[in-house]
Amino acid sequence: MYYFVERMTEADIEQVQVIERASFSTPWSANTYRHELRNPAMSRYIVARASPTLPPPRYERPAPRRSIFAALIPALFGHTTPPSSTYPIVGYGGVWLSVDEGHITTIAVAPDYRGRGIGELLLNGLIDQAIDMHADVLTLEVRVSNVVAQQLYLKYGFRPAGTRPRYYTDNGEDALIMWTDPIRNPAYQEQLRQLRERLFARLREEAGEPAATRNATPPA
Numbered sequence: 492m493y494y495f496v497e498r499m500t501e502a503d504i505e506q507v508q509v510i511e512r513a514s515f516s517t518p519w520s521a522n523t524y525r526h527e528l529r530n531p532a533m534s535r536y537i538v539a540r541a542s543p544t545l546p547p548p549r550y551e552r553p554a555p556r557r558s559i560f561a562a563l564i565p566a567l568f569g570h571t572t573p574p575s576s577t578y579p580i581v582g583y584g585g586v587w588l589s590v591d592e593g594h595i596t597t598i599a600v601a602p603d604y605r606g607r608g609i610g611e612l613l614l615n616g617l618i619d620q621a622i623d624m625h626a627d628v629l630t631l632e633v634r635v636s637n638v639v640a641q642q643l644y645l646k647y648g649f650r651p652a653g654t655r656p657r658y659y660t661d662n663g664e665d666a667l668i669m670w671t672d673p674i675r676n677p678a679y680q681e682q683l684r685q686l687r688e689r690l691f692a693r694l695r696e697e698a699g700e701p702a703a704t705r706n707a708t709p710p711a
């Protein structure tokens with residue numbers, strides 16, 4: 492199976508909610524996701540999709556034109572956004588920008604797909620989104636009992652920096668606060684490069700891609 496990430500859209504919320512309910516004891520509602528997706532300057536959400544074959548090149552939507560006709564044409568002839576992807580969603584994550592800090596707000600992988608590198612792929616996607624929003628550092632809160640997620644964050648340079656007592660309302664559990672070093676520093680970038688190299692090798696392996704095609708240059 493091939494896994495890839497792309498930006499979450501409102502059409503994805505239904506599938507995201509299934510994974511959300513399987514992953515968290517206090518799941519976010521569909522409305523919360525809708526609200527988050529409508530503020531792309533400060534909040535970015537991505538999904539990981541699974542494909543049995545190499546997915547086609549990603550379609551990047553052109554920047555919206557600002558002329559009045561750009562708003563009129565969809566109103567007259569129906570919406571012009573491409574149809575939602577047919578590749579099923581197997582995980583998702585989000586990051587908020589607060590001044591120069593990127594806050595990882597959520598990350599989850601469907602239970603049947605855990606342990607295959609998808610959480611790591613998503614975290615990489617969130618780091619890219621944070622860099623795109625000009626964040627300098629990353630931070631997050633994680634349940635003190637959630638050792639699996641903490642291991643993932645430690646691997647990507649997050650370090651514990653205190654707790655928020657009784658942060659989680661469902662069981663009064665403490666949150667561990669974690670921070671990275673500045674993410675655009677050469678040292679962090681080099682760490683990221685090495686981690687990505689290993690992750691991509693692992694994902695290619697899991698996709699069963701023959702070694703001969705691994706370094707093939709994609710067609711122009």
Ligand SMILES: CC(C)(COP(=O)(O)OP(=O)(O)OC[C@H]1O[C@@H](n2cnc3c(N)ncnc32)[C@H](O)[C@@H]1OP(=O)(O)O)[C@@H](O)C(=O)NCCC(=O)NCCS
Nearest residue numbers: 514598599600605606607608609610611633639640642643
């Ligand atoms: C946390 C979560 C997103 C990880 O996703 P995943 O796809 O299973 O993780 P990956 O396969 O990409 O593993 C990446 C790293 O996570 C850590 N990890 C993953 N599974 C682990 C396990 N069972 N035990 C310990 N560490 C584990 C390891 O550091 C691993 O790196 P490694 O393979 O080099 O050891 C996933 O377990 C999940 O959705 N959990 C429920 C939701 C949640 O708790 N989200 C975090 C909220 S703060």
